[in-house]
Amino acid sequence: MLKKIIVSAVVLMFFVTVLLIAATATHADVDIVGTVSSKCVIQTDTGGVYGNPTSDKLSTLPADGGVKPIVRYDVSIGNAYKAKITYPTSFSVSPSLTDTVAWSGSVAVSKVSDAGMSDYDTNKVTYDATSEYALHTAGSTWFETTSAALYGYSKALPGGTYRAVVVAECIAN
Amino acid sequence: MRSLFVILVLLVSPPAQAHEMTPAHPKLTTAFVAGLLKTEMSIFNKRPNVEYYEIGVFDKDWKTIPFVTSYRLMKIKYLTHAKFDVYIREQDAKRAVYLCSLSKLRLDTQRTANVSSKICSRFK
Numbered sequence: 001m002l003k004k005i006i007v008s009a010v011v012l013m014f015f016v017t018v019l020l021i022a023a024t025a026t027h028a029d030v031d032i033v034g035t036v037s038s039k040c041v042i043q044t045d046t047g048g049v050y051g052n053p054t055s056d057k058l059s060t061l062p063a064d065g066g067v068k069p070i071v072r073y074d075v076s077i078g079n080a081y082k083a084k085i086t087y088p089t090s091f092s093v094s095p096s097l098t099d100t101v102a103w104s105g106s107v108a109v110s111k112v113s114d115a116g117m118s119d120y121d122t123n124k125v126t127y128d129a130t131s132e133y134a135l136h137t138a139g140s141t142w143f144e145t146t147s148a149a150l151y152g153y154s155k156a157l158p159g160g161t162y163r164a165v166v167v168a169e170c171i172a173n
Numbered sequence: 174m175r176s177l178f179v180i181l182v183l184l185v186s187p188p189a190q191a192h193e194m195t196p197a198h199p200k201l202t203t204a205f206v207a208g209l210l211k212t213e214m215s216i217f218n219k220r221p222n223v224e225y226y227e228i229g230v231f232d233k234d235w236k237t238i239p240f241v242t243s244y245r246l247m248k249i250k251y252l253t254h255a256k257f258d259v260y261i262r263e264q265d266a267k268r269a270v271y272l273c274s275l276s277k278l279r280l281d282t283q284r285t286a287n288v289s290s291k292i293c294s295r296f297k
Contacts (some may be wrong), residue, residue, distance in 0.1 A: 048288070096190040168291070
């Protein structure tokens with residue numbers, strides 16, 4: 001009885017092997033088609049968080065308990081795009097504020113994938129809250145933004161949720 | 174050892190959140206309606222906190238130019254591509270310089286300093 005079971009199992013394994021070989025031999029070719037074209041991808045690498053070091057201040061600086069938002073730009077071809085990054089100058093969500101808010105901030109390159117990008121910060125054009133970079137080299141560039149909001153004249157910010165938005169733009173040349 | 178480090182970094186890194194629009198230099202071609210020109214665009218949404226993208230057409234001074242598309246505010250699910258046609262009047266074609274998509278952020282995001290992404294292609 002045991003001998004019969006073993007023989008049956010061996011025969012079954014043989015047929016399964018034959019079928020697998022047959023299936024492999026008759027496989028169909030499936031093409032994978034892709035194109036590389038000029039494009040820009042904006043990646044939100046790190047979302048920012050405001051710290052509240054003093055009652056009248058919100059800041060993304062790590063020293064103030066915040067987290068700097070980091071945006072990565074991937075460009076496939078150099079000199080095809082420029083990056084424009086604007087730090088916030090208003091809250092998108094906040095409790096009702098009765099006094100003015102003084103905004104400050106900056107944008108800087110934090111990491112690059114190519115040594116040719118080392119002059120990005122030197123050659124950036126800054127106006128108002130916006131920094132403009134000519135992305136002359138293909139690859140990835142990480143930009144970090146700092147943002148701080150100071151409320152009134154040493155006035156405590158009302159309790160509630162505060163949100164602000166960094167605008168990262170990639171504009172074709 | 175180095176490859177192990179790269180694998181570890183890839184495993185530990187949070188998923189990237191990307192916004193992509195192609196082509197970079199769209200070409201306007203004749204549409205099936207007289208007096209209109211059209212171009213086909215594609216957006217890839219890899220931002221889990223973004224569901225909607227606003228489309229806009231602008232001149233060299235960033236003034237808006239009238240255009241038609243299926244939805245001006247497009248719903249694009251996370252990790253999906255959306256292809257759409259943009260129609261512009263022939264008379265506006267010479268003025269049209271930029272075609273942009275702007276991510277619309279949800280209010281319920283956990284981050285307090287969020288990032289809005291905008292990609293602009295330039296007409297040939």
